[in-house]
Amino acid sequence: MKTIKRLGLLFVFLLGLVLVTACGNNSSKSSSKSSDTKTTKEFKGQTMNVVATSDAYQPLFDKFSKQTGAKVKVLSMSSGEVLARMKADKSKPMADLWFGGGLDAFMQAKTDHQLEKYQSNSIDKISTKYRDKDGYWLSKGLTVGGFVVNKKVLKEKGLPVPKTWDDLAKSEYKGEIIMSDPSVSGTMYAIVKGIIDKKGEKAGWDYWNKVNDNITFYGKRGKDPQEKTASGEFGIGVIPVDKMAFDAAKKDDLKVIYPSDGIPWVPEGVAVFKNAPGKKVAEAFIDFMLEPRNMKELAKLDGKDTDQIIMPGIKGLDLGLNKKDLIKENLSNFGSDRTSILNKWSDMVGDK
Amino acid sequence: MFLEVKNLTKKYSSKTVLHSLSFGVDQNKILVVLGPSGCGKSTLLSCLNGFITVDEGAVLLDGKDITKLAPEERDITTVFQSYSLFPHMNVMQNLMYGLKFKKMSRNDARKKTLKMLHLLQMDEFANTKIQDLSGGQQQRIALGRSLIVEPKLLLLDEPFSNLDEKLRLTMRHELRQIQKELNMTMVFVTHDQQEAFSIGDQILVMDQGQIQQIDTGQGLYSTPKNHFVLKFIGDSNLLDNxxxxxxxxxxxxxxxxxxxxxxxxxxxxxxxxxxxxxxxxxxxxxxxxxxxxxxxxxxxxxxxxxxxxxxx
Amino acid sequence: MGKNHLGSKITNWFVYIVISLSILLFIFYPYLSIFVQALHEPGETFNNFFMQNIDLTKNSLFVAIITMVLSVFLAVSVTLCFVFISKKWQSILRVFLLITMVSPPFVTSLAYITLFGRRGMITHDLLQMTIDPYGPQGIILMQTLSFASLNALVLIGLLKQLEPSLINSARSLGARTDAVIKDIILPLLKPGLIVVALISFIRSLADFQTPTIIGGSFKMLASEGYFAVISMGDIHKAALINLTLAIPALIGFFLYIKYDREMSVQHHGLSSNMKAFPLPKKGFFFVGSVILSVIFYLALLLQYGSIVMNAFSVKVMGNYRFSLQPIIDSQIYLNDTITRTILYSLVAGLLGSLISFLIIYYSKVRNDRFMKFIEMVGTFPYILPGTFFGLGYLYAFSKPPLIMTGTSIIVIINVIFKQVAFATKAAKASVSQIEPTYFKTVHDLGGTVVNEWKDVFFPMTKQGFAITFLNGFISTMTTIGSIIFLVHPGQNMMTLVMFDVVQRGEYQVAAVIACMIILICLVMSGIVFGLISLSGKDWGYVFRSKKSH
Structure with missing residues (x-):
C-alpha cells in the first residue's frame, strides 16, 4: 500500500511540475505595480498574446503592461508561418494581436476571415492609404527596399558603386549580386512587385530577367543578402533598408544605398485575430500604439524613418529617406497577385 | 633454463605487487603458478606475455631478453580464461588467425589448421560458428589457436575454470597429451591445487607477490617450506609446537x-x-x-x- | 496481504493501460493524422508530387548518403584514436565531444564561410582562389562535422565494451596494431557502425536548417518542407514532402532495428578485468586516425571558439572588439524562456525516462508482445523528421476529440514523447544488466509487481535511468523541429529563440544563447554524473556479479 502511495505521490509531483511549468508564466511576473492613475483601462491579470516579426518591440509592450496591468507574451514568427499555422489549426486563434509582417499576409487573412474588425478612435490619424477600408488591419510603418554594397569587393573587381535599380541589371555585376527568395522574404516580394508596378508588366519582368542572370542563387533567409555582402561573399545585397541595415553597415564597413530611381515599399500590418480571447486588450493596445508618443517610440524600436509617412506629424528617425522617392505602388492587388507573381518568378529563376 | 625470470618487480603507484621474483622453466615442461586470488599470479602472467610493463628485472626466453618487447613481438601465446575466441570468425578462421603473421602460404596454413583440428578431435567443426560450440569445444579451439603458431612458450590463465568438473578432468588429461606430442613449454596459472598437481611438472606457490616455494607437487605436499604452503596445500592438523x-x-x-x-x-x-x-x-x-x-x-x-x- | 495484491494488480493494469494509450495517442495518432492529410486531403496527389519533384528526393538522398559515409568515416577515425591515448585524455576528449552535441548549424556554417567562402580567409586571402562554398558540398561538410560527434560518442561507448582479452589474444598471436584494428576492432564495431551510419542518414534527411544557410541554390526535401510552411503556408505540400522523406527513413529504420539487435546480442561473452588499451602507437591506422582526429578537433575548436568569440564581442568597422553587449542584447529575447526551457527539459527527461523504463519493463522483463509493438511505435519520432512529428501534432490536436493546440501541455507532451525513442533504447541496455532471477526472487518471497519496480527494477537501473534522463534533458534543450510549429506566445524555448535570431542575422545573440544552452547541459551532466559517482560504490556489485558468470 505504501508503494502505491509513493508512486501516487511521484505521479502527483510530476503532474504538478507539468502544471507549474504550463502556467508558470502567468504567475511568475505579475505586474501589479501598475496602479497608475493615468490608466484609462485596467487589464490587471489579463494576458495579451502577440505574434510579432521581432522581439525588438518588447520595450513598447513593457510600457503597455505597466500602464494597463496586462501581461504581454510575444512570439516572433514570420507572416508566412502565421498564415500556415492558422490554416492548419482552425480550432483557435493564433494569438490576440498580430504585430508586423508583410501586408499581403494580412490581406490573405482578411479574405480567409481570420481577422477581427477594429476601428480605433484615433484611426483617422493614419492616412487612409495605409489602412484597410473595412477596418481589419492598419499599418504601423513601411519597410522600404534598397541595397547594401561592399566597397572593398567592388574595388577589387574594379566595379563602380551601383546607384539605381537599373544598374543591377548591368552584366558587369554578374555573380556579385545576392537577394533573397521573394517567397521567403516579404520585403523582396515588395521590391519585385514595386518595380513591376513602376515599369509596367512587360518591362518589369524584362528587368527582373536581366537581374536574374546576374544572380547565382537566392538566399533562403531574409538576412542572407545583408550577411553575405558583409562577409564579402557578394558585392551587392538587396535588403530592407532600416536602422539595422545602417548599424550593420557601420559594423562591417559597408554602404547602404537608396536607389535614386525609386524606392519600393511595403506596409507592415497590425491586426486583431478573429475570436481572440484577449480581444479587448489587443484593441486597447492599438489605441495605445496610436498615441503619438508611443508611435514615436515604435518608430525608434522599428529603426525606420517611415512611421511619419503613415502618421503625418510624427518625428521618428531620420535615415535620409525622401518621401518623394517612393514608387507609386498598387496596394489593391498586393495580396491577390502574390501567388501569380511568385509562380512566374519561380518559373523564371528555375532551380536557383 | 628455457624461460628465465630474474628479479621481476612490478609496482602499481606505490604498491608493490610482485616482489623481485626469480625462477625458471625447462624446455618441454609445465610450470604451474598456484596461489589464492589476488596473490599476483595474473600480474606475473601479464609480465610474461607483455601486456604490462615491468618495473625492474628481466625476462629471458631461449636466451633472448624479451623484457621490453611488445606482446605481438614475443614468441609467446596466451590462452585466456574467457576463451576470447573472435565472435565474428568461425572455428577455422579463429584457428588460422595467428598464422597470418607467419610467412606461410594460405594453403600451408590451411593444412596446418586441419591438422590441428584433428589433434583437437574436432574435424567436423571447421566451419562452425563460435557461438554454436559448447564450452569445452570453445576451450579446445582457444587452446589450438594458441598452439598452432608453435610459440616457444604457451601461457594459460585459469583456462578450465569455466568448465564443469568432469570436463575439467578430461581437459587436463588432453592438455598433458598435447603438450607431450608437441613438446611445448607452458606456464599454467590456477588456484586449483588438484589441477596444479595433475598438470604441473613444477609448481610455483605464490602469495602476496612473493614466491613461497617451487617444487614438484609431491615435494610441496611432503616438504612444505613454510606455514603458508602448509596451510594452502592440502589439509593438516597443526600442533602447538x-x-x-x-x-x-x-x-x-x-x-x-x-x-x-x-x-x-x-x-x-x-x-x-x-x-x-x-x-x-x-x-x-x-x-x-x-x-x-x-x-x-x-x-x-x-x-x-x-x-x-x-x-x- | 490479499488487499495488497489487489492494489498492486490495479496499479499494474493502470500503468499498463496508461502507457499503451499514451503512446498510441501521442505518437501513433499524430503520425496517422498527417499521413491521412497527405494522402486524402484535396490537393496534389502524392504520386504526382513525387514524380514532379524527383530531383528533390535525389538531392536529399545524394547528400544523406555522402554525409553518412563521411561522418561515419570521421567518427571511426576519432574512435580509433581512443585506442592509442591514455584514460585522462579519453575523458577530456569525451567531454569535448559531449559539448559539441549541442551543435547549432549556424556556427559551423558561419565559420566555414569565413574560412572557405568566396572571400574566405583561407581560400581567398591565403590561396588566392575564389571558390563557391554554397551547394551540396557545403551542406555535406557541415553535416559531416556536426554528426561526427554523436557518432563518435556511440562508437567510443561500444569500444569500451569490447572484451579486452579479445584484443589481447590477437596481440598474443602476433597481430600488430594495424592487424588488431582491421581484424578485431573494426569487425566487432560493425553493427555499431551500421547503426550510426543509419542515424546519420536519417538526421541528414531531416535536417532543414543547414541547407537554408549554406545550400545556395541547392534544394532539398527537408528545407523545402519547412519553406512550404513558412513561406507559402502550404501544409499539404509539407505533408507530402515529409511523406517522401519518410520512405527512405523507414527503410533505414528497419535496417537499424536489425543491426541494433545484433549490437546488443554481441556482448554475451565472459569478461575479465584486463585492460586492452592503449595499443602501441604504430602503423597506418595510428597515423591516419590521429591526423583526421586532429583536423576534426581543430575544426570543432574553431567552431566553438567562434561561438564564444561572437558571444563576447561586437564588430566595429569590420573588426571584433570585446564587449558584453551581446549578453545584454540577448536579455529581451530570453525573459522567462530560460526557466521555462529548463523546466520543460526536466519534465521531459523525467517523464520520458519513466515511461520508457516502464515500457521496457513490460516488453523485456515481462516479454509482453503488445508492449513490444508499443515500443516500436515509440521509435517513430526518432526516425521521421522532427517537423513531421510537429506537423502531426498540429494536425491531430487541433480538432476533436482532443483539442490541445495553443496550450503549454502540448509542447511538453511533444518533447516527452519525442524522446521515448532514444530513452527506450537506453532503458533496454540498462535493463539487460539485471539478472532475470531477481524478479523471480521478488515474487518467490511474496512480493508484487509494485515490489518488482520498487525493490529491483528502478533501484538496479537507477544509473541507467540517470543517464537516460540526462539524454532526454539535453535533447529537449536542443530540440527545434518538432515544436517549431507548436509554440504559441509565452511558450517559447531557447533553441527556437536561437533559430529565430539566426534567421534574423543576430549572430551575436545566437552565440550567447548557444553558450547558455551548452552551459546548462554541462551543469546538468555534472550534476547527474556527480550523483552517479556518489552512489556508484553501492552499485559496483550488480555489474560485477553479472561479469563473473
Missing part, C-alpha cells in the same frame, strides 16, 4: 577404551572424513571407505605420524 599431522596420517580403530571420540562424520564416497576429539584437541582424519562408517560418539583408538615443518 609447530609440527603438523596430515589427516591421512591418523589411523583410527573402533575401541571402547580408546582415547578419541568421533565428533563428526562426513561421508565423501571413496573417503570418509572424521572430526575426532583427542587429548582435548580436535583433529581432522581422512580414512578410505573400506569399512562400515563409525558413528558419532564412538570411542576410537588413535595412531598418528607427526611431520616437522622445515622452515628455512
Amino acid at each position: 609447530g609440527d603438523y599431522i596430515r589427516p591421512e596420517d591418523i589411523v583410527i580403530t573402533d575401541d571402547p577404551n580408546g582415547d578419541g571420540v568421533i565428533e563428526q562424520m562426513d561421508f565423501q564416497g571413496s573417503t570418509i572424513n572424521y572430526l575426532i576429539n583427542y587429548n582435548k584437541h580436535v583433529f581432522h582424519v581422512t580414512c578410505l571407505n573400506r569399512m562400515e562408517p563409525l558413528r558419532v560418539g564412538t570411542r576410537v583408538d588413535v595412531q598418528y605420524k607427526v611431520s616437522k615443518l622445515e622452515e628455512r
Whole structure:
C-alpha cells in the first residue's frame, strides 16, 4: 500500500511540475505595480498574446503592461508561418494581436476571415492609404527596399558603386549580386512587385530577367543578402533598408544605398485575430500604439524613418529617406497577385 | 633454463605487487603458478606475455631478453580464461588467425589448421560458428589457436575454470597429451591445487607477490617450506609446537577404551572424513571407505605420524 | 496481504493501460493524422508530387548518403584514436565531444564561410582562389562535422565494451596494431557502425536548417518542407514532402532495428578485468586516425571558439572588439524562456525516462508482445523528421476529440514523447544488466509487481535511468523541429529563440544563447554524473556479479 502511495505521490509531483511549468508564466511576473492613475483601462491579470516579426518591440509592450496591468507574451514568427499555422489549426486563434509582417499576409487573412474588425478612435490619424477600408488591419510603418554594397569587393573587381535599380541589371555585376527568395522574404516580394508596378508588366519582368542572370542563387533567409555582402561573399545585397541595415553597415564597413530611381515599399500590418480571447486588450493596445508618443517610440524600436509617412506629424528617425522617392505602388492587388507573381518568378529563376 | 625470470618487480603507484621474483622453466615442461586470488599470479602472467610493463628485472626466453618487447613481438601465446575466441570468425578462421603473421602460404596454413583440428578431435567443426560450440569445444579451439603458431612458450590463465568438473578432468588429461606430442613449454596459472598437481611438472606457490616455494607437487605436499604452503596445500592438523599431522596420517580403530571420540562424520564416497576429539584437541582424519562408517560418539583408538615443518 | 495484491494488480493494469494509450495517442495518432492529410486531403496527389519533384528526393538522398559515409568515416577515425591515448585524455576528449552535441548549424556554417567562402580567409586571402562554398558540398561538410560527434560518442561507448582479452589474444598471436584494428576492432564495431551510419542518414534527411544557410541554390526535401510552411503556408505540400522523406527513413529504420539487435546480442561473452588499451602507437591506422582526429578537433575548436568569440564581442568597422553587449542584447529575447526551457527539459527527461523504463519493463522483463509493438511505435519520432512529428501534432490536436493546440501541455507532451525513442533504447541496455532471477526472487518471497519496480527494477537501473534522463534533458534543450510549429506566445524555448535570431542575422545573440544552452547541459551532466559517482560504490556489485558468470 505504501508503494502505491509513493508512486501516487511521484505521479502527483510530476503532474504538478507539468502544471507549474504550463502556467508558470502567468504567475511568475505579475505586474501589479501598475496602479497608475493615468490608466484609462485596467487589464490587471489579463494576458495579451502577440505574434510579432521581432522581439525588438518588447520595450513598447513593457510600457503597455505597466500602464494597463496586462501581461504581454510575444512570439516572433514570420507572416508566412502565421498564415500556415492558422490554416492548419482552425480550432483557435493564433494569438490576440498580430504585430508586423508583410501586408499581403494580412490581406490573405482578411479574405480567409481570420481577422477581427477594429476601428480605433484615433484611426483617422493614419492616412487612409495605409489602412484597410473595412477596418481589419492598419499599418504601423513601411519597410522600404534598397541595397547594401561592399566597397572593398567592388574595388577589387574594379566595379563602380551601383546607384539605381537599373544598374543591377548591368552584366558587369554578374555573380556579385545576392537577394533573397521573394517567397521567403516579404520585403523582396515588395521590391519585385514595386518595380513591376513602376515599369509596367512587360518591362518589369524584362528587368527582373536581366537581374536574374546576374544572380547565382537566392538566399533562403531574409538576412542572407545583408550577411553575405558583409562577409564579402557578394558585392551587392538587396535588403530592407532600416536602422539595422545602417548599424550593420557601420559594423562591417559597408554602404547602404537608396536607389535614386525609386524606392519600393511595403506596409507592415497590425491586426486583431478573429475570436481572440484577449480581444479587448489587443484593441486597447492599438489605441495605445496610436498615441503619438508611443508611435514615436515604435518608430525608434522599428529603426525606420517611415512611421511619419503613415502618421503625418510624427518625428521618428531620420535615415535620409525622401518621401518623394517612393514608387507609386498598387496596394489593391498586393495580396491577390502574390501567388501569380511568385509562380512566374519561380518559373523564371528555375532551380536557383 | 628455457624461460628465465630474474628479479621481476612490478609496482602499481606505490604498491608493490610482485616482489623481485626469480625462477625458471625447462624446455618441454609445465610450470604451474598456484596461489589464492589476488596473490599476483595474473600480474606475473601479464609480465610474461607483455601486456604490462615491468618495473625492474628481466625476462629471458631461449636466451633472448624479451623484457621490453611488445606482446605481438614475443614468441609467446596466451590462452585466456574467457576463451576470447573472435565472435565474428568461425572455428577455422579463429584457428588460422595467428598464422597470418607467419610467412606461410594460405594453403600451408590451411593444412596446418586441419591438422590441428584433428589433434583437437574436432574435424567436423571447421566451419562452425563460435557461438554454436559448447564450452569445452570453445576451450579446445582457444587452446589450438594458441598452439598452432608453435610459440616457444604457451601461457594459460585459469583456462578450465569455466568448465564443469568432469570436463575439467578430461581437459587436463588432453592438455598433458598435447603438450607431450608437441613438446611445448607452458606456464599454467590456477588456484586449483588438484589441477596444479595433475598438470604441473613444477609448481610455483605464490602469495602476496612473493614466491613461497617451487617444487614438484609431491615435494610441496611432503616438504612444505613454510606455514603458508602448509596451510594452502592440502589439509593438516597443526600442533602447538609447530609440527603438523596430515589427516591421512591418523589411523583410527573402533575401541571402547580408546582415547578419541568421533565428533563428526562426513561421508565423501571413496573417503570418509572424521572430526575426532583427542587429548582435548580436535583433529581432522581422512580414512578410505573400506569399512562400515563409525558413528558419532564412538570411542576410537588413535595412531598418528607427526611431520616437522622445515622452515628455512 | 490479499488487499495488497489487489492494489498492486490495479496499479499494474493502470500503468499498463496508461502507457499503451499514451503512446498510441501521442505518437501513433499524430503520425496517422498527417499521413491521412497527405494522402486524402484535396490537393496534389502524392504520386504526382513525387514524380514532379524527383530531383528533390535525389538531392536529399545524394547528400544523406555522402554525409553518412563521411561522418561515419570521421567518427571511426576519432574512435580509433581512443585506442592509442591514455584514460585522462579519453575523458577530456569525451567531454569535448559531449559539448559539441549541442551543435547549432549556424556556427559551423558561419565559420566555414569565413574560412572557405568566396572571400574566405583561407581560400581567398591565403590561396588566392575564389571558390563557391554554397551547394551540396557545403551542406555535406557541415553535416559531416556536426554528426561526427554523436557518432563518435556511440562508437567510443561500444569500444569500451569490447572484451579486452579479445584484443589481447590477437596481440598474443602476433597481430600488430594495424592487424588488431582491421581484424578485431573494426569487425566487432560493425553493427555499431551500421547503426550510426543509419542515424546519420536519417538526421541528414531531416535536417532543414543547414541547407537554408549554406545550400545556395541547392534544394532539398527537408528545407523545402519547412519553406512550404513558412513561406507559402502550404501544409499539404509539407505533408507530402515529409511523406517522401519518410520512405527512405523507414527503410533505414528497419535496417537499424536489425543491426541494433545484433549490437546488443554481441556482448554475451565472459569478461575479465584486463585492460586492452592503449595499443602501441604504430602503423597506418595510428597515423591516419590521429591526423583526421586532429583536423576534426581543430575544426570543432574553431567552431566553438567562434561561438564564444561572437558571444563576447561586437564588430566595429569590420573588426571584433570585446564587449558584453551581446549578453545584454540577448536579455529581451530570453525573459522567462530560460526557466521555462529548463523546466520543460526536466519534465521531459523525467517523464520520458519513466515511461520508457516502464515500457521496457513490460516488453523485456515481462516479454509482453503488445508492449513490444508499443515500443516500436515509440521509435517513430526518432526516425521521421522532427517537423513531421510537429506537423502531426498540429494536425491531430487541433480538432476533436482532443483539442490541445495553443496550450503549454502540448509542447511538453511533444518533447516527452519525442524522446521515448532514444530513452527506450537506453532503458533496454540498462535493463539487460539485471539478472532475470531477481524478479523471480521478488515474487518467490511474496512480493508484487509494485515490489518488482520498487525493490529491483528502478533501484538496479537507477544509473541507467540517470543517464537516460540526462539524454532526454539535453535533447529537449536542443530540440527545434518538432515544436517549431507548436509554440504559441509565452511558450517559447531557447533553441527556437536561437533559430529565430539566426534567421534574423543576430549572430551575436545566437552565440550567447548557444553558450547558455551548452552551459546548462554541462551543469546538468555534472550534476547527474556527480550523483552517479556518489552512489556508484553501492552499485559496483550488480555489474560485477553479472561479469563473473
